[in-house]
Amino acid sequence: MIASAADKAVVFVLVMQVLRVRNMESRTESSLGPLFDSGPAGVPLTPIGTGLQEPTLKWGAASAAERGPVIATMRKGGHRNAIGTHAGGYSVYRALAIAAGALPRDHLADLTDTAPADRIGPHPQWADPSKIVSLDPWGHLVGHEFRDFLTRGYDIRPTIAVTRAHIDVPEIRAAIEAGRMRADGDIVSTLGNVRVMKAAIDPVWYLPGIAARFGVSEGKLRRDLHEQTAGMYPQLVEREDLKVFLPPIGGTTIYFFGDPDKLGDGKTPLACRVHDECNGSDVFGSDICTCRPYLAHGIEICIEMAQAGGIGVVIYNRKEGRALGEVTKFLVYNARKRQLAGDRPETYFKRTECVAGVPDMRFQELMPDVLHWLGITRIHRFASMSDMKYDALVRQGIQIDERVAIPDGMIPADARVEIEAKLAAGYFGGNIRSAPVGRALDE
Numbered sequence: 061m062i063a064s065a066a067d068k069a070v071v072f073v074l075v076m077q078v079l080r081v082r083n084m085e086s087r088t089e090s091s092l093g094p095l096f097d098s099g100p101a102g103v104p105l106t107p108i109g110t111g112l113q114e115p116t117l118k119w120g121a122a123s124a125a126e127r128g129p130v131i132a133t134m135r136k137g138g139h140r141n142a143i144g145t146h147a148g149g150y151s152v153y154r155a156l157a158i159a160a161g162a163l164p165r166d167h168l169a170d171l172t173d174t175a176p177a178d179r180i181g182p183h184p185q186w187a188d189p190s191k192i193v194s195l196d197p198w199g200h201l202v203g204h205e206f207r208d209f210l211t212r213g214y215d216i217r218p219t220i221a222v223t224r225a226h227i228d229v230p231e232i233r234a235a236i237e238a239g240r241m242r243a244d245g246d247i248v249s250t251l252g253n254v255r256v257m258k259a260a261i262d263p264v265w266y267l268p269g270i271a272a273r274f275g276v277s278e279g280k281l282r283r284d285l286h287e288q289t290a291g292m293y294p295q296l297v298e299r300e301d302l303k304v305f306l307p308p309i310g311g312t313t314i315y316f317f318g319d320p321d322k323l324g325d326g327k328t329p330l331a332c333r334v335h336d337e338c339n340g341s342d343v344f345g346s347d348i349c350t351c352r353p354y355l356a357h358g359i360e361i362c363i364e365m366a367q368a369g370g371i372g373v374v375i376y377n378r379k380e381g382r383a384l385g386e387v388t389k390f391l392v393y394n395a396r397k398r399q400l401a402g403d404r405p406e407t408y409f410k411r412t413e414c415v416a417g418v419p420d421m422r423f424q425e426l427m428p429d430v431l432h433w434l435g436i437t438r439i440h441r442f443a444s445m446s447d448m449k450y451d452a453l454v455r456q457g458i459q460i461d462e463r464v465a466i467p468d469g470m471i472p473a474d475a476r477v478e479i480e481a482k483l484a485a486g487y488f489g490g491n492i493r494s495a496p497v498g499r500a501l502d503e
């Protein structure tokens with residue numbers, strides 16, 4: 061029985077989805093043709109809110125059907141089986157939009173034509189509850205794997221989206237002009253644009269697995285998450301039966317170069333750069349650090365590998381300023397420049413610690429999950445000097461053959477303090493020339 065006008069509207073949207081999916085099937089597929097239907101089709105629909113149970117979640121189960129869908133929507137009768145809600149930190153904007161009257165609180169996503177543009181998985185790592193603990197490996201396949209739930213009226217949202225694009229990077233154009241890279245008309249167009257697949261991933265945390273990665277009890281993790289967000293999610297302490305939490309933090313974007321079908325085949329050579337966001341350098345070219353130059357170098361290495369028949373992956377994590385945020389980061393810049401004797405490598409981490417209490421809050425322990433999701437077991441060329449990233453990947457059983465340091469000539473003069481501090485702290489330096497520690501290097 062349909063109980064309210066809102067429920068009638070939901071049923072109307074679902075019926076429209078069916079009609080649109082049916083319509084889509086008769087169309088010629090474009091280059092973005094979906095691999096799967098993204099909505100329910102051809103099955104009688106059940107109105108929401110009548111007799112539906114919370115689906116059980118069995119994290120790390122062998123199949124999507126056995127694992128069950130993650131439901132963290134806020135709609136009435138949404139049958140939530142997870143704590144928190146969708147879209148990471150943007151969930152707060154959604155709340156604001158509802159408060160401002162711009163968004164109906166019962167809005168149901170129309171997922172027509174939103175299915176992945178390329179196939180990713182399933183890989184054996186998806187069925188190991190210890191390998192993936194911070195994302196939902198089935199998050200991009202919701203429309204396909206949980207079709208039955210969707211047709212029964214459950215509101216299930218994708219936490220991963222996969223699409224295709226071309227990117228235009230000035231450093232890659234420069235590499236072509238310098239003769240280091242060729243425009244092959246396939247991966248790199250004659251205009252210098254680069255063909256990529258990209259995926260956006262929202263965080264989905266399996267709390268027992270997160271606790272295990274950090275070597276703490278699940279109870280302590282839940283209490284600290286609850287208390288340190290000022291009680292934002294009471295279910296963390298009230299519903300210990302709910303094991304999955306969608307935290308209000310930034311996620312990850314993947315840029316992929318080459319043929320995605322080769323992912324996880326265990327033999328295709330792979331280049332990889334794991335990059336943590338640095339808006340000042342990545343976007344605005346700020347010269348106090350090596351972030352953008354190293355990112356550009358990582359992209360170049362990935363393209364090179366793809367052009368040689370391998371594959372390349374750039375993993376971009378939203379962890380601004382070592383996950384301390386830009387306000388802390390800019391405070392530290394001031395503290396570094398104003399201290400007695402000026403900015404120097406031996407006090408680089410100390411200045412951060414003075415302001416933030418820790419030198420770094422990125423915790424690379426969760427980072428390897430994305431590589432497990434992609435089915436990666438071996439990285440042939442790893443464009444990173446970070447010992448923390450290297451150690452985290454190796455601890456998770458991912459083999460790394462070669463570490464590629466940033467070429468010395470790509471280091472901005474003002475970023476010498478950072479590089480020297482990192483080398484002194486144990487970063488892999490390759491052929492980077494090292495100056496005696498204690499000398500200010502912002503020449």
Ligand SMILES: [Zn+2]
Nearest residue numbers: 338341349351
């Ligand atoms: Zn930076």
